[in-house]
Amino acid sequence: xxxxxxxxxxxxxxxxxxxxxxxxxxxxxxxxxxxxxxxxxxxxxxxxxxxxxxxxxxxxxxxxxxxxxxxxxxxxxxxxxxxxxxxxxxxxxxxxxxxxxxxxxxxxxxxxxxxxxxxxxxxxxxxxxxxxxxxxxxxxxxxxxxxxxxxxxxxxxxxxxxxxxxxxxxxxxxxxxxxxxxxxxxxxxxxxxxxxxxxxxxxxxxxxxxxxxxxxxxxxxxxxxxxxxxxxxxxxxxxxxxxxxxxxxxxxxxxxxxxxx
Amino acid sequence: xxxxxxxxxxxxxxxxxxxxxxxxxxxxxxxxxxxxxxxxxxxxxxxxxxxxxxxxxxxxxxxxxxxxxxxxxxxxxxxxxxxxxxxxxxxxxxxxxxxxxxxxxxxxxxxxxxxxxxxxxxxxxxxxxxxxxxxxxxxxxxxxxxxxxxxxxxxxxxxxxxxxxxxxxxxxxxxxxxxxxxxxxxxxxxxxxxxxxxxxxxxxxxxxxxxxxxxxxxxxxxxxxxxxxxxxxxxxxxxxxxxxxxxxxxxxxxxxxxxx
Ligand SMILES: Nc1ncnc2c1ncn2[C@@H]1O[C@H](COP(=O)(O)OP(=O)(O)OP(=O)(O)O)[C@@H](O)[C@H]1O
Ligand SMILES: [Mg+2]
Numbered sequence: 001x002x003x004x005x006x007x008x009x010x011x012x013x014x015x016x017x018x019x020x021x022x023x024x025x026x027x028x029x030x031x032x033x034x035x036x037x038x039x040x041x042x043x044x045x046x047x048x049x050x051x052x053x054x055x056x057x058x059x060x061x062x063x064x065x066x067x068x069x070x071x072x073x074x075x076x077x078x079x080x081x082x083x084x085x086x087x088x089x090x091x092x093x094x095x096x097x098x099x100x101x102x103x104x105x106x107x108x109x110x111x112x113x114x115x116x117x118x119x120x121x122x123x124x125x126x127x128x129x130x131x132x133x134x135x136x137x138x139x140x141x142x143x144x145x146x147x148x149x150x151x152x153x154x155x156x157x158x159x160x161x162x163x164x165x166x167x168x169x170x171x172x173x174x175x176x177x178x179x180x181x182x183x184x185x186x187x188x189x190x191x192x193x194x195x196x197x198x199x200x201x202x203x204x205x206x207x208x209x210x211x212x213x214x215x216x217x218x219x220x221x222x223x224x225x226x227x228x229x230x231x232x233x234x235x236x237x238x239x240x241x242x243x244x245x246x247x248x249x250x251x252x253x254x255x256x257x258x259x260x261x
Numbered sequence: 262x263x264x265x266x267x268x269x270x271x272x273x274x275x276x277x278x279x280x281x282x283x284x285x286x287x288x289x290x291x292x293x294x295x296x297x298x299x300x301x302x303x304x305x306x307x308x309x310x311x312x313x314x315x316x317x318x319x320x321x322x323x324x325x326x327x328x329x330x331x332x333x334x335x336x337x338x339x340x341x342x343x344x345x346x347x348x349x350x351x352x353x354x355x356x357x358x359x360x361x362x363x364x365x366x367x368x369x370x371x372x373x374x375x376x377x378x379x380x381x382x383x384x385x386x387x388x389x390x391x392x393x394x395x396x397x398x399x400x401x402x403x404x405x406x407x408x409x410x411x412x413x414x415x416x417x418x419x420x421x422x423x424x425x426x427x428x429x430x431x432x433x434x435x436x437x438x439x440x441x442x443x444x445x446x447x448x449x450x451x452x453x454x455x456x457x458x459x460x461x462x463x464x465x466x467x468x469x470x471x472x473x474x475x476x477x478x479x480x481x482x483x484x485x486x487x488x489x490x491x492x493x494x495x496x497x498x499x500x501x502x503x504x505x506x507x508x509x510x511x512x513x514x515x516x517x518x519x520x521x
Contacts, residue, residue: 088423094414101515102436112422143515
């Protein structure tokens with residue numbers, strides 16, 4: 001399974017394509033350019049991390065990919081079909097406050113699958129509760145969960161939709177360092193088990209090198225693609241191996257360059 | 262959260278009780294020492310209260326007041342919640358209606374009494390209408406504010422999960438705004454209870470408000486006046502306490518601060 005992560009992109013069919021995507025926010029009659037001609041192909045089942053300086057446009061990029069924002073110019077396509085609006089086949093996981101506090105863990109996970117039969121729904125809830133290790137908390141409300149549990153719940157709610165693409169916007173950014181490390185390995189485990197395409201925004205270089213097949217480095221605003229870095233180490237990655245450290249240093253250097261550009 | 266500052270059980274009852282006893286004593290002795298012939302002492306208020314209860318006037322008046330509040334407040338909630346939801350949901354509607362609402366809102370329902378009487382004549386309907394007016398605007402404003410304050414992330418999530426606009430309103434926006442809506446309803450219920458007393462002094466001849474004014478007019482029975490006032494306070498407190506229990510419901514508890 002793990003070896004699949006190292007298959008070169010060219011041999012996979014592109015899941016998501018971005019062609020010359022630019023985006024600008026309009027504020028007070030002025031136009032603030034945020035994305036500048038982003039072109040990117042992401043393969044089916046690929047795990048891509050996006051890193052870049054704060055405020056460069058990472059969240060905006062994800063929002064455009066997910067169809068929450070329409071590109072000013074250029075186009076985004078998934079499976080060859082232009083993205084025009086959000087779609088339940090592609091789910092976004094937010095950094096914080098993403099779960100619904102008025103629903104229990106169970107209620108949150110079944111939120112998007114009310115169309116299924118009760119039996120199917122229960123089965124799926126049970127499956128993903130177990131996958132994100134929230135057994136015993138099915139009837140708990142989010143205010144009684146820890147930050148890490150809430151994020152796992154958000155991931156479970158997303159996965160229950162059976163999406164083919166998962167967008168994660170700094171999903172572990174608000175968590176403490178130890179929880180973050182655990183969440184990473186859980187996400188990897190889930191990704192290896194279910195093979196969705198994952199696009200993951202992060203501030204954290206280590207996080208990117210541990211998780212990604214490829215890392216997209218963005219410049220400061222307006223964001224351009226500064227570099228695309230492939231990480232060809234199989235999972236599980238040994239974070240003290242020389243190969244890992246080499247990638248990490250390369251990336252830090254590229255980001256250093258990117259940040260000054 | 263407040264384990265350190267939490268008073269022990271006996272303290273929770275002891276201090277309020279002590280305050281009540283001291284206030285009663287202050288009342289009793291200021292009546293006694295000032296030698297007033299008009300203001301009743303606690304003892305005569307108690308006799309007055311028993312007299313009212315014995316003649317069943319009080320129960321009938323309480324029932325009348327509560328019924329008017331139920332109708333006025335109920336109508337205000339029934340119309341105000343949907344209107345507030347719509348105003349919060351469609352910013353354009355908000356722009357159209359908000360100036361009118363903001364203009365009407367500060368007008369005390371008491372100022373509407375002449376118009377209420379012209380429209381409905383002396384009687385229940387006029388009183389109910391005044392209560393409706395008092396409760397309606399706070400409900401609308403709270404609902405609209407609650408809805409427009411729903412975090413963008415919730416709406417995005419709802420759209421992402423493929424919900425249609427009506428479903429977004431019912432399954433995400435309404436539950437997300439519900440704590441704010443409950444706060445609005447609670448404020449409105451308090452206002453309704455204030456307004457019913459005022460309305461009953463003028464527009465009808467029953468209810469606790471009428472009891473107050475009637476006790477004064479027919480024989481200057483200030484013991485009954487104060488007894489009725491106390492009853493108004495107690496029922497108002499009971500209504501508010503009952504309403505606050507709604508805040509403990511699991512699906513809204515997250516919206517009230519003491520939960521964190
Ligand atoms: N609704 C908006 N209106 C106007 N400008 C906006 C809006 N949202 C974001 N921006 C601007 O667009 C730029 C990119 O924002 P974005 O949230 O995409 O950055 P980011 O890379 O995700 O930052 P961070 O790492 O801090 O999350 C920022 O400079 C921000 O000021
Ligand atoms: Mg961001």
